[in-house]
Amino acid sequence: RKEVEQDPGPFNVPEGATVAFNCTYSNSASQSFFWYRQDCRKEPKLLMSVYSSGNEDGRFTAQLNRASQYISLLIRDSKLSDSATYLCVVTYNTDKLIFGTGTRLQVFP
Amino acid sequence: EAQVTQNPRYLITVTGKKLTVTCSQNMNHEYMSWYRQDPGLGLRQIYYSMNVEVTDKGDVPEGYKVSRKEKRNFPLILESPSPNQTSLYFCASRPFPGTSFGTQYFGPGTRLTVL
Numbered sequence: 001r002k003e004v005e006q007d008p009g010p011f012n013v014p015e016g017a018t019v020a021f022n023c024t025y026s027n028s029a030s031q032s033f034f035w036y037r038q039d040c041r042k043e044p045k046l047l048m049s050v051y052s053s054g055n056e057d058g059r060f061t062a063q064l065n066r067a068s069q070y071i072s073l074l075i076r077d078s079k080l081s082d083s084a085t086y087l088c089v090v091t092y093n094t095d096k097l098i099f100g101t102g103t104r105l106q107v108f109p
Numbered sequence: 110e111a112q113v114t115q116n117p118r119y120l121i122t123v124t125g126k127k128l129t130v131t132c133s134q135n136m137n138h139e140y141m142s143w144y145r146q147d148p149g150l151g152l153r154q155i156y157y158s159m160n161v162e163v164t165d166k167g168d169v170p171e172g173y174k175v176s177r178k179e180k181r182n183f184p185l186i187l188e189s190p191s192p193n194q195t196s197l198y199f200c201a202s203r204p205f206p207g208t209s210f211g212t213q214y215f216g217p218g219t220r221l222t223v224l
Contacts, residue, residue: 008149043199043215044152087152096167097213099144101151 023088
């Protein structure tokens with residue numbers, strides 16, 4: 001079983017739609033959680049951290065469920081520019097980030 | 110501008126011909142690492158370094174070497190490249206310890222093809 005699992009997608013949604021991705025992790029000792037965004041053939045960039053109480057950044061909401069060992073990312077009012085691959089990242093020590101394989105989002109007009 | 114740079118960005122080479130991919134960061138970060146990204150496998154860590162002269166293996170170190178003689182530079186060396194090392198490579202850096210060590214800065218990537 002992979003340490004971090006994501007549905008690869010693609011999720012094809014129209015502009016203005018709300019879309020949600022989940023990510024599951026296998027190590028219950030995982031400490032920190034993040035969502036990264038990666039545009040095609042470019043470097044990943046941090047989108048947002050995920051806090052236990054859930055957090056919001058504009059149209060993006062991240063949630064953590066430690067009991068079920070998953071994190072989620074909700075995007076409201078999707079824009080064309082949101083088209084990208086979203087990487088779930090989990091850490092369980094101070095050295096290492098474990099990346100999921102990513103979920104691809106395609107927003108169409 | 111804070112950044113991580115990599116060179117070359119694209120490289121096509123042949124089996125067995127030694128190559129080096131350079132990585133440099135200007136943020137005075139202690140922690141640097143190399144990843145490779147392959148379809149369906151995601152980003153996998155090759156090597157990392159927590160400071161000058163301190164390096165350690167990641168998940169897929171076979172066939173690679175690194176060195177950290179200066180804080181800003183972390184070159185990746187393929188002594189005898191093979192076709193299974195064809196991949197997209199990213200260098201990354203972050204402060205260590207950091208208040209938010211998920212904030213990792215990536216270089217623009219090096220697309221390597223080994224024939």
